[in-house]
Each structure stands twice: as C-alpha cells, then as structure tokens.
Amino acid sequence: MDLSGKVAVVTGSGRGLGLAYAKALATAGASVVVNDVEPAAVDAAVAEVPGSVGVAAAVGATESAEQLVAAAVEAFGKLDVLITNAGILRDRVLWKMTDDDFDAVIKTHLRGTFTCARAAAIRMREQGTGGRLILISSPAGQRGNFGQTNYAAAKAGIAAMARTWALELARSEITVNAVVPVAATEMTKTIPAFAPAIEEAERTGQPYPAWLRHDEGLGTVEDVTGLITFLASDASKAITGQAIGVGGDKLALWSHPAEKEVVHRDGGWSADDIAGSWNFPSETYGIPS
Numbered sequence: 001m002d003l004s005g006k007v008a009v010v011t012g013s014g015r016g017l018g019l020a021y022a023k024a025l026a027t028a029g030a031s032v033v034v035n036d037v038e039p040a041a042v043d044a045a046v047a048e049v050p051g052s053v054g055v056a057a058a059v060g061a062t063e064s065a066e067q068l069v070a071a072a073v074e075a076f077g078k079l080d081v082l083i084t085n086a087g088i089l090r091d092r093v094l095w096k097m098t099d100d101d102f103d104a105v106i107k108t109h110l111r112g113t114f115t116c117a118r119a120a121a122i123r124m125r126e127q128g129t130g131g132r133l134i135l136i137s138s139p140a141g142q143r144g145n146f147g148q149t150n151y152a153a154a155k156a157g158i159a160a161m162a163r164t165w166a167l168e169l170a171r172s173e174i175t176v177n178a179v180v181p182v183a184a185t186e187m188t189k190t191i192p193a194f195a196p197a198i199e200e201a202e203r204t205g206q207p208y209p210a211w212l213r214h215d216e217g218l219g220t221v222e223d224v225t226g227l228i229t230f231l232a233s234d235a236s237k238a239i240t241g242q243a244i245g246v247g248g249d250k251l252a253l254w255s256h257p258a259e260k261e262v263v264h265r266d267g268g269w270s271a272d273d274i275a276g277s278w279n280f281p282s283e284t285y286g287i288p289s
C-alpha cells in the first residue's frame, strides 16, 4: 500500500500500538507527526520513525490538538490522516472508582479524540481534499468490561462519535472509522487472562500460540498495522462510519447497535403490560474472561 504524499498525525505514538502505526505509515511512504505525553518517548519515536517530527503534549486539551495539526502543516504542508490512539487505564470497580480515575480516562480518550478530530476536521475541510479520521476504540467499549467504567464509557463514546462524524463529514469526503484493536502491549499485560501468554512469548521469543491469535484475536502490535494503513489509504475511500476489529489472525466488522426484537401495542405499554408479556431473550454482555 502506497501512502506517498500523505501526512498523518498519530497520538500516543511513543510506544505500543501508536508507535507501530507511526512506523507502518512511514514505511508506506507517509510523513508522520508522532506525539506522546512523555517527551523522552517522543524523542525515541522520532528516531525510529523515518522522516517524522515529534510533539510532546498531553492530548485532551484543545491547545494540544491545535499544536498537532499546526506541526503537520508546518513540517509537511497539510494533514490527511489523524489517528487518535493516546490512552491510559485507571481500572477500578464502580464503588472504588474516584472522580480523578474517571476524569483522567475520559479526558485522554474521549475528550482527546474529540479535540484532535475537531482540529483535524477544520483543517481538512479547509484543504478540501478529503481525509481520514481513524479513532481507536476497544472491545470494552463495545461490550462493557469488569472494572472499566471510565474506559468502557470513553471507548463506547468514541465509536458513537465515529458514526456521528461519518455523517457530518461525508460531504467533505473525510471518512471516519473506529478501530477495535487487540494486541500485546504494556496495557494488555495488565489483563490477568493474557499476561502469562504475553510474558512467555516475550521471554522465549516464540510466536503467540494459535488459540490466542485465532480465537482471542490477540497478537503483536504489527498485526494491527495492516488495517490502519489500509484505512489511511485511498483504497478505503468508500468505508466510513464502521467499527472494525483487528488483532492476531482476526479481522472483524462489528455490528452497530440496532433494535433486535420489536413488539407494538396500541395505546402504548404500561408497567403491567410489560410485566405480563415480557419475553425478550437477554442479550449477552461483557468481555468473556
């Protein structure tokens, strides 16, 4: 896939998935602005991503978003692709989650995605040559996940924003999709079900076992980069408003929420009517542990 002439911003690209995205885009020919809240990680990423420039800033604030777009324009003359990847976890069960836990995660993921996408959309609309907003969501946002009130809410919100912005930006030929990745990173090492397999693979240098790659869709960060590169390219111009899962050996299209069973009753439904005729099967929820 050739991304020559494209300019991309990748937030949170100091390590993990973001760094892999930045490297893959640069390898495909794009000019990349790398970003992280950690200045040392930005310097290291600039050294690893050919031709890149770096911006050390915490996404969430409007000023950081504007700084990222300005850096792309100053260094490379324009902006074609934004990947909102920066993220943190502050996992706690509901009754132990503090206001700070909630606000920090919402600020980085949800507000960070909003402010960066807004700044990018303003610039892309001025340019008039279309664009790509690639928003990073999560299985937790699609299903809910134990201990992740803040994160699940932010990631569900990000998928909802992708659907909303796909509508709003269609006329400007700016596509907006949510990517639902799974990969072995510092973040997934905190998940007890995955930690032993990831640590084993790191220790032995062996590939991840087939059950993990195939069934759980968990592999390396490089396994996610094919979808990101495709979505950044001209080849994906007809794809917008989608939530697309990727990881290990798996590529998946998530469904949008939709009414599953519908019944009507003339005059509407009282509580007793509902109690007397409720026969909807319950939907499953939560990421299987």
Ligand SMILES: NC(=O)c1ccc[n+]([C@@H]2O[C@H](COP(=O)([O-])OP(=O)(O)OC[C@H]3O[C@@H](n4cnc5c(N)ncnc54)[C@H](O)[C@@H]3O)[C@@H](O)[C@H]2O)c1
Pocket (backbone or CB within 6 Å): 011, 012, 013, 014, 015, 016, 017, 018, 035, 036, 037, 038, 041, 057, 058, 059, 060, 084, 085, 086, 087, 088, 108, 112, 136, 137, 138, 139, 180, 181, 182, 183, 184, 185, 186, 187, 188
């Ligand atoms: N790893 C997975 O399996 C997985 C699954 C679903 C979603 N995700 C999402 O993918 C993204 C990357 O995850 P990862 O596993 O590579 O995590 P990671 O912790 O390895 O990397 C996240 C990076 O974001 C940076 N960051 C944090 N707050 C920031 C801020 N305010 N501004 C700029 N940079 C900031 C961190 O310093 C770090 O370098 C996150 O949005 C995460 O929620 C990851």
